[in-house]
Amino acid sequence: MKSYVLNIIQPVGEVPPPEVLEPIMARLAEVRRDLERQECWVFGRGLEQPEASTVVCMRGDEMIATDGPWTEGKEHIGGLAIVKVKDLDAALKVAARFTQVTGLPIEVRPFLGEG
């Protein structure tokens, strides 16, 4: 078994209104329940908007925290899920379900060191 992170790639901008978002969230929960039944679900959550993020880095010896710098990008990671499945094909199948529900592209990326 291999672990993959599924990054949901979201365009920067307005968040859809609740009446659009709610049915999507309900269907995502359904996908999650399926994956839990198949014992390949590890973790998954949506993320707050990039304005809520903070970046920590070193300037010389000093540690500084700055307001999230990602706003100049056109897209950001809107949420992620971690699944544990047999191979890339299985991971792509899960990603396909998320894409179908959200209409958003998903980056499927393997974790390091499980080759």
Next chain:
Amino acid sequence: MIERVFREEHGRAVAVLVRVFGDVDAAEEAVQEAFAEAVRRWPREGTPAAPAGWIITTARNKAIDRLRREAARAGKYAQAVLLNAAEPVEAAAVEDDRLRLIFTCCHPALGMEARVALTLRLLGGLSTAEIARAFLVPEKTMAQRLVRAKAKIRDAGIPYRVPEEGELPGRLSGVLAVVYLVFNEGYGGREELGAEAVRLGRVLRELMPDEPEVLGLLALMLLVESRRGARRRDGELVLLADQDRGLWDRELVEEGQALVRRCLQIGRPGPYQIQAAINAVHGDAARAEDTRWDQVLQLYDQLMVVATSPVVALNRAVVVGEVRGAGAALELVEGLHLGRYYLFHAVRADLLRRLGRDAEAAEAYEEALRLTEDEAERAFLRRRRAAVSG
């Protein structure tokens, strides 16, 4: 002799070893070593009765030796692989492995360039230098491309298996696209690639004899290949209508046509089969003027339904020109958005010429010349332009 065995058996040997050892790099290295040993021993000891089996067994033993050495350090994983590796290899399993290898090399998670390089390297047994030469890139670039592709197979967990029935059509068309791309590179003048694509096409037919699109692609390649000897004269491109049909390779024509007939029996047409059928119609015509253009047009109408694209529409327009005249064809061509494709301008120029609109034709030939670098095509276009420039 060893060279031939190398080309023919490389795919088989690598395919088996990938399954046994679960790693493309280890498999490839072991097969290389086995061939190196063949080069040393065969001339002295004679060629073994079953060269392919010898290569696979020797490669497997080399890989086992290496794993034993590593197992002392690496521990359990290598030991587990060693247990599997000692099993004898059965002939039927070899063919299954070869099929797995094809689908892994052509996995959609790999970029098209990587798929082509991997297929030629692992399945075709071409050296990195040969592939680099064929695609006009430095050997170092090609070597890096192969290393990256193999690393992605390993790190991303691209499976070594034949797709399930439900996903097979989609995945198979990806495999066929790789082979056809190799073939078209060959059409552009690099003959070794044309021959290699035909060979890969034959391997696919061997492995999937009931998939009509597999047969269709092989038929298409054979029929196009049959005209190779007639396609150029004194370094200049010769159009189908002007080719000396005596130079066509009749054996390839007949083999291609037999495959097209087999496809018709199966009765599940697809884009490659239809294109093959179009070429089979040309193969039937002893002289250009005997061509059954009505049949060709019917087939293009079918092709537009299953695989519509501006390029197909352009080719169909050429056929309309034969059936209904240059005026009708030009009307279709003018509606296409293919301004950056040299053949669009070449076709348009030819239609304008036939309609007596010489000045416009000359301009269109000029535009086509700006968009192609192929010397044979340029020679042809220059001569046509001169003819209408008066």
